[in-house]
Amino acid sequence: MGGMRRRLGVMIGLAALVAVGCGGAGELGTAGWPNRPITMLVAFGAGGGTDANARIVSGLLERELGQPVNVVNRTGGGGVVGHTAIANAEPDGYTLGYVVAEVAMMHWAGLTDLTFEAFTPLAMLTGTPGAVFVRSDAPWESIDDVLDEIDRGAEILQASGSGQGGIWHVTLAGVLRSLARDPGAVTWVPHQGAAPALADLAAGGVDLVVSAPAEARGLVDAGRIRPLVVIDTERHRLWPDVPTLAEATGSDWNALAWGGVAGPAGLPADVVATLQATLGGIARSEEFIELIERRGTGAIYRDAGGFREYMAASDASFGQAMAAVGLVP
Amino acid sequence: MDALGAAFGLVLQPDVLVAVGLAAVFGLFVGAIPGLTATMAVALLVPVTIFMEPVPAVAVVVTVVATAIFAGDIPGALLRIPGTPASAAYTDDAFAMSRSGEAELALGVSLVYSVLGGLVGAVVLTAAAPLLAEFALQFSSFEYFWLASLGLTCAVFMSAQSRVKAIGSLLLGLLVSTVGLDVVSGQARFTFGTTELLGGVHFIPVLIGMFAVSEVIRHMAASTSDLRVPARRIGNIFAGVAAVGRRHWRSVVRGNALGVGIGILPGAGGDIAAWIAYAVSKRCSRQPERYGTGHVEGIVESASANNSALASAWIPTLVFGIPGDSTTAIIIGVLYMQGLNPGPTVFLERPELVYAVFLTFFLANLVMLPLGLAAIKSATLLLRVPRDLLMPIILGCCIVGAFAINNAAFGIVVMLVFGLVGFLMEENGFPLTPAILGMVLGRMVEEQFMISMIKAEGNVLAFVDRPIAALLAALAVTVWAWPAVKTLRSRVAGLRPVG
Numbered sequence: 001m002g003g004m005r006r007r008l009g010v011m012i013g014l015a016a017l018v019a020v021g022c023g024g025a026g027e028l029g030t031a032g033w034p035n036r037p038i039t040m041l042v043a044f045g046a047g048g049g050t051d052a053n054a055r056i057v058s059g060l061l062e063r064e065l066g067q068p069v070n071v072v073n074r075t076g077g078g079g080v081v082g083h084t085a086i087a088n089a090e091p092d093g094y095t096l097g098y099v100v101a102e103v104a105m106m107h108w109a110g111l112t113d114l115t116f117e118a119f120t121p122l123a124m125l126t127g128t129p130g131a132v133f134v135r136s137d138a139p140w141e142s143i144d145d146v147l148d149e150i151d152r153g154a155e156i157l158q159a160s161g162s163g164q165g166g167i168w169h170v171t172l173a174g175v176l177r178s179l180a181r182d183p184g185a186v187t188w189v190p191h192q193g194a195a196p197a198l199a200d201l202a203a204g205g206v207d208l209v210v211s212a213p214a215e216a217r218g219l220v221d222a223g224r225i226r227p228l229v230v231i232d233t234e235r236h237r238l239w240p241d242v243p244t245l246a247e248a249t250g251s252d253w254n255a256l257a258w259g260g261v262a263g264p265a266g267l268p269a270d271v272v273a274t275l276q277a278t279l280g281g282i283a284r285s286e287e288f289i290e291l292i293e294r295r296g297t298g299a300i301y302r303d304a305g306g307f308r309e310y311m312a313a314s315d316a317s318f319g320q321a322m323a324a325v326g327l328v329p
Numbered sequence: 330m331d332a333l334g335a336a337f338g339l340v341l342q343p344d345v346l347v348a349v350g351l352a353a354v355f356g357l358f359v360g361a362i363p364g365l366t367a368t369m370a371v372a373l374l375v376p377v378t379i380f381m382e383p384v385p386a387v388a389v390v391v392t393v394v395a396t397a398i399f400a401g402d403i404p405g406a407l408l409r410i411p412g413t414p415a416s417a418a419y420t421d422d423a424f425a426m427s428r429s430g431e432a433e434l435a436l437g438v439s440l441v442y443s444v445l446g447g448l449v450g451a452v453v454l455t456a457a458a459p460l461l462a463e464f465a466l467q468f469s470s471f472e473y474f475w476l477a478s479l480g481l482t483c484a485v486f487m488s489a490q491s492r493v494k495a496i497g498s499l500l501l502g503l504l505v506s507t508v509g510l511d512v513v514s515g516q517a518r519f520t521f522g523t524t525e526l527l528g529g530v531h532f533i534p535v536l537i538g539m540f541a542v543s544e545v546i547r548h549m550a551a552s553t554s555d556l557r558v559p560a561r562r563i564g565n566i567f568a569g570v571a572a573v574g575r576r577h578w579r580s581v582v583r584g585n586a587l588g589v590g591i592g593i594l595p596g597a598g599g600d601i602a603a604w605i606a607y608a609v610s611k612r613c614s615r616q617p618e619r620y621g622t623g624h625v626e627g628i629v630e631s632a633s634a635n636n637s638a639l640a641s642a643w644i645p646t647l648v649f650g651i652p653g654d655s656t657t658a659i660i661i662g663v664l665y666m667q668g669l670n671p672g673p674t675v676f677l678e679r680p681e682l683v684y685a686v687f688l689t690f691f692l693a694n695l696v697m698l699p700l701g702l703a704a705i706k707s708a709t710l711l712l713r714v715p716r717d718l719l720m721p722i723i724l725g726c727c728i729v730g731a732f733a734i735n736n737a738a739f740g741i742v743v744m745l746v747f748g749l750v751g752f753l754m755e756e757n758g759f760p761l762t763p764a765i766l767g768m769v770l771g772r773m774v775e776e777q778f779m780i781s782m783i784k785a786e787g788n789v790l791a792f793v794d795r796p797i798a799a800l801l802a803a804l805a806v807t808v809w810a811w812p813a814v815k816t817l818r819s820r821v822a823g824l825r826p827v828g
Contacts, residue, residue, distance in 0.1 A: 045666060046666050075528060076509065076529060150460050190783070
């Protein structure tokens, strides 16, 4: 046993050496911010839309601040895990996060106590509307046809686009409520995300999908599905012929899957001032707008105050829509 | 064909080529060290691939698996210890050949037919996957439910060990897969109020624990010293390889066909393909009595089979997101992290990336020929690396890897717990692969079942309403009922009076 214990000791020692060797920078003071790398937490996985937006912002922020800005994905729990990590981070300006619309929804669903008030908003930077898609060979030519079908009630339509209580579920509920229809008149089929929901739509598994235009683009280009309406105040760049919800139905209800940079509550005032100015400059730069819009997302800028107001309004609007479909316990 | 041109452009980049070269060296090293498996090599590499572009990331994984499976033959031939489980089937033959002075031929045959097998698998993958994907576009939750159920069944049926223990292992995987937010209702399950478990148990730390940490624990627990490797000069390994191929061409064809077929089945990868190919080869051979005594025929067939199975295991992985074996289970994780969500739509939306993945299979197998030769030549050196140095480095890499998946120390805890679980399971003869497949497919079965039930408003008959779903259901029920039917028939036969 002595041999084994010695071996264990050597092993732990060497393992620690390897792990520390790969670790990197230690803790330093906070004066003269920023004088060490900044972490940008993202609550969704690498490769997704939120991650891509955060990476674009971080790349430009890194250039402006002269310090590395490392994107770190903390996924899970429909965004609860990552957003909690942002809110609980040390408020020293070295940990920021890309906060997105789920913050205005998950507390209503009872998943967490965390609300938008747990953050120091810095700048809203992106937003994408939802759009309604049907299969290419579906009998409906417009959203009115779909509404007629719902009113006829002969067969209950099935829709998907996100999980139960996910952003596109709540968006559809909001749309139906604004059109004086029962949000429960369409069955929501939960899927892990827009991609599997769109695949299920193409396969004939569901009748409608609500999702961001960028995510549906591939199947639309391949001629498998087509957009009926964009839930926004203006038409979408990808499909200028597709009407907005207001044009098609007169309802001006809209919601964005918004995102922006925020820190934990209690960020020092000088850090906030520097970040606000820097992010404002980035948001107005042609380079940023080009990078974001090429992905099919909208570059939508609001300053720190505007971002806070927007989050509060979004929180209230999503709360109403969620209550309407019985998602608020 | 624009996509194919773009794919060539993506693959023939200096960073991809360098990554493939380094991955081949790493794979050959890990594969040649007994106890370090191809699955472990991939698990250790996942955290590195997170920081790479999609094409080099996938190329690295493909190369490591192919080279590790081949390199497992080297210690098998020289020391009678298979480097990876995939070489175990024909280790006795290869070692007997070495003892009678034919080590060069044994290794030459392994290398050349591994490369050939890998290339055949790549051709089948390239030809079959896009066609299957076009077909799979019609698959809805009902079809996926049956496919995933069949996958779970295969995970148990294809296990080389006891079927009861395989079921036990599978159930553990299924239990772990239920932790976290339920996708359908959005409710937390088995999280004990912690935020960390809300995201579920990420299966990459589990994999690193089960396949790598368990080996480190085994090394600590066992008092075996380093391998005694006799110094040996290896001559020309290619002499006589072509003649063997001409004499045993039937074995080459059959080995590749078996490998490709078995690779497609979920839960069965290179090791099972090698065992089955060896058994089939023996049964079909004119000299079955020579198997196990240094006969080259079985080596030809199994070495072809274990490498051709690697590429075909990617067919269900890419088309349905259902892993073909334990390494492709990890690869699904890598694909998701790279934004390349497996499924039929990836063939429509990013065809150039899919073709680039196919091309990396050809590249990996071509690189294997010269680098494999170099590995054989330096085999003595490779096998003398002291374990006491190697194991702490592996443990260090495990810790870094488990942390990097979600940048949380919680991953390390998960890794250590499952390292211990994996060690205890293997010590008691429980196979690990069913647990991994249970974790990956468990979510899929549950989710697709619930989605289907919501769509059908609780009507169970909807599961056999669509024609493809009905076909898959019939297949699944047949497989489930088969053992019962067999038992019943033998009982009936036993009851009948003899004579």
